[in-house]
Amino acid sequence: MKPVFYHRDNCRLCQSRTVEIVVPLTPIPVATPNIGMAAKGAEGKGLDTALVPLDLYLCRDCGHLQLLDIIDPEVQYTHFAYTTSISLGLAEHFERMADTVIARAKLAPSALVVEVGSNDGTLLRFFKNRGMRVLGIDPARATALKATAEGIETLATFFTTELADEIRAKHGPAAVIISNNTYANLDDLNGPTEGIKRLLADDGMFVFETQHGADVIRRMLIDTIYHEHLSYFLIGPLVPYFARHGMALFAAEHLTTKGGSIRGYCQLAGGPYRPDGSIINMTAEEAAEGLMKPETYRHFVNRLTTLRANLSGALAAETRAGRRIAGFGASVGTVTLINQFGLGHSLEMVFDDKPLAEALLGPGYSIPVLPSEAMYDKRPDIVVILAWRYAEPIMAKHKRFIESGGRFAIPWPNFSIHGANGKA
Numbered sequence: 289m290k291p292v293f294y295h296r297d298n299c300r301l302c303q304s305r306t307v308e309i310v311v312p313l314t315p316i317p318v319a320t321p322n323i324g325m326a327a328k329g330a331e332g333k334g335l336d337t338a339l340v341p342l343d344l345y346l347c348r349d350c351g352h353l354q355l356l357d358i359i360d361p362e363v364q365y366t367h368f369a370y371t372t373s374i375s376l377g378l379a380e381h382f383e384r385m386a387d388t389v390i391a392r393a394k395l396a397p398s399a400l401v402v403e404v405g406s407n408d409g410t411l412l413r414f415f416k417n418r419g420m421r422v423l424g425i426d427p428a429r430a431t432a433l434k435a436t437a438e439g440i441e442t443l444a445t446f447f448t449t450e451l452a453d454e455i456r457a458k459h460g461p462a463a464v465i466i467s468n469n470t471y472a473n474l475d476d477l478n479g480p481t482e483g484i485k486r487l488l489a490d491d492g493m494f495v496f497e498t499q500h501g502a503d504v505i506r507r508m509l510i511d512t513i514y515h516e517h518l519s520y521f522l523i524g525p526l527v528p529y530f531a532r533h534g535m536a537l538f539a540a541e542h543l544t545t546k547g548g549s550i551r552g553y554c555q556l557a558g559g560p561y562r563p564d565g566s567i568i569n570m571t572a573e574e575a576a577e578g579l580m581k582p583e584t585y586r587h588f589v590n591r592l593t594t595l596r597a598n599l600s601g602a603l604a605a606e607t608r609a610g611r612r613i614a615g616f617g618a619s620v621g622t623v624t625l626i627n628q629f630g631l632g633h634s635l636e637m638v639f640d641d642k643p644l645a646e647a648l649l650g651p652g653y654s655i656p657v658l659p660s661e662a663m664y665d666k667r668p669d670i671v672v673i674l675a676w677r678y679a680e681p682i683m684a685k686h687k688r689f690i691e692s693g694g695r696f697a698i699p700w701p702n703f704s705i706h707g708a709n710g711k712a
Contacts, residue, residue, distance in 0.1 A: 290622030290712040292318055293340045293359045293515075299347035300354050300477055300519060301529045306358065310585035311344035311434050311592075316514065316627045317651070318359055320620040321644035322369055339651065342514055342624070344585075350528065351580030353501040353520040355513075358475045361446065364516065365427045371642045379410050381545055382468075385497070386414035389464060392553070393493045395420060399463035402455065402487065404447045404480065405470025407431060416440065423459060425451070452483035461489035467496040469546075481533050485556065493561070494535070494554040502574055503548020505588050508595070508701050510628060511621030511676075512546060521550065522579055523570040532556055538563045540570055547677060555584055595701070602703050603634045606670055612636055614668035616682060616696075617675025618643055618657040624676050625699070626650065639663050639671065676700045 298305045318338040341357040388397070397419035403412050406424025412671045416422045416439070424442035426432045432444035443677055445451065455462075465484050474480055484494050499512050501520030513520075524542055530537045538561045539553040550570075555561050578584035606613055615622065615631070615638040626632055632653030648655040663671065664688065671694065673679045679698045683690070683706060690696065695707035 289680075290360065292338050292363055293357055295341075296356050296358065297474070299350060299352055300356075300475065301352040302347060302350040303671060304347055304349035305574065306348040307345045307354075308348065308582060309343045310346045310490070310582045311513075311589055313342040313344065314627045315339040315341050315647050316623050317649060318363070318515075319649050320514070320623045321648070321657075322516065322620045323364065323367065342513060342515070344513065344520070346582055346585070347525070350525040351522060352525040353360070353504075353522065355515065355518045356555065357515070358518060359477070359480055359515045361427070365446075378545075382411040383414045385468075385551075386411060386418065389466070389493075389495055390415070390418060390420075393464050395463055400459055400461070400464065401467045402462045403463045403468065404484075405467055405473070406440070406442055409435035409438065409442060409466060411466065412440050412450045421459070421566040424454065447480050447483055449479055449483040449486060456487050461492060462487050463489055463492050464563050464661070465492065466495045467494075467498075469498060469549075471496040472498040472521060473516050475518055477519075477529075478533075479529075480520075481535075485533055488556055490556060492555065495551065496554070497543070497545075497549055497551045499546055500542065500548050500550040500576065502579055503577065505585065506577075507547055508588065508591060511590065511619075511674075514624050516620060516621050517565060522574050523550065523552070523567060524574050524580065526552065527567060527571065531557070532573070536679050537567055540566045542570070562604065592628070595703075599629050599699050599703050602697075602705075603631070607634065611669035612667075613670050613672065614639060614663070614666070614673045615655070615674045616640070616660070616663075617673065617678070618645060618648060619675060622674045623648060623650070626653075626655075629699070631672075635672070637662075637666060638674070660686070663694075664692075667692075667694070670695045670697055670705070672697045672699055674699065 299307055307706045310524045345356050346353055399420050400421045401415045401420045404425050406412055406426045409424055412422040412424050424440055425447050427446050429444045432442040435442040471534040498521050501522045504520050511530055527537050534557045535554050536557050537554050541551045543549040613634050616636045618638045632650050635655050637656045639658050643657045645657050673682055676698055683696050690707040695705055
């Protein structure tokens with residue numbers, strides 16, 4: 289029987305075996321809301337109890353920050369339930385991205401735009417509406433079929449060098465290839481990167497958007513650490529990595545999405561785009577912060593320990609007072625928070641505007657996931673907003689909960705309570 293997860297012992301970028309744990313974390317379940325039906329049927333038997341290590345490793349040779357415990361991609365993505373439309377504001381972000389890329393690449397009508405990990409086709413639709421030919425690639429079968437039926441041709445498979453050759457033979461070279469919050473999800477980066485190189489036109493552009501490892505550490509973005517995100521990219525290690533593949537990273541932008549992301553722009557070596565200075569500047573910033581040195585991460589671990597104690601203590605006090613505690617936001621990041629902060633036995637239920645799962649499962653707990661309107665029937669005393677980046681719109685939408693005597697707690701980055709007697 290094929291194992292659900294495996295461990296690699298070398299760096300994903302440079303293959304060095306000089307890797308060490310810099311952020312030890314509590315293992316989390318394989319079964320997350322995004323896994324979808326795989327965790328319910330025979331195909332996913334045992335996923336509700338399987339735990340996978342979540343430790344962050346740093347490569348001492350190239351400085352790449354990464355997970356080295358990898359869930360089988362077939363298990364993780366074949367029935368992937370998350371769609372772009374679920375995330376507040378993401379479609380608008382993608383529309384702005386499409387316009388930026390079209391302008392930067394000077395795309396002509398009918399130019400081919402390919403997205404690796406295209407999900408429901410939201411981003412590609414903006415390119416199509418502006419006259420480009422588009423093609424999506426995504427292994428989530430149901431999502432890919434739905435996107436195709438809605439006019440965005442999407443291949444329900446993983447991106448490989450062989451597929452890149454097939455696409456080029458059928459559609460011609462790609463003017464732009466995009467990987468939006470997907471490039472960091474790949475364990476074997478070398479194959480897809482070689483495929484991107486083969487599919488790109490000589491003057492083509494590869495654009496990737498991903499979590500910035502620097503922001504994960506600077507801003508304590510603990511809920512962005514989970515097994516879909518295998519790499520927490522820094523610009524510095526990516527420059528030599530792309531160079532080894534005959535490509536050049538010529539520009540990067542810092543974004544506020546997902547708490548702190550980067551958008552990188554790559555071309556074939558010798559391509560037409562001139563570096564704009566951003567790569568040199570961002571690499572220097574990362575080096576100045578010591579993000580390629582293990583000792584830098586001790587501060588992160590110490591802060592995490594303090595925050596864990598503060599949150600656990602506050603919720604324990606609520607429980608001792610006889611108050612009922614629920615959560616809001618049932619995402620894959622929620623699974624990380626529940627396990628890192630030991631919330632499995634504190635939360636009676638979790639509410640969500642668009643639930644992807646019936647329950648959050650883990651060691652010794654099964655927390656029901658209910659539609660957000662159920663909050664008014666179940667009437668918990670306090671609701672911990674696990675989707676903390678959206679705390680303001682959540683509280684605004686559910687002002688009635690506060691007006692009826694309920695309270696919201698924001699757990700991160702500092703614990704605070706809102707409602708009843710105001711902000712604590």
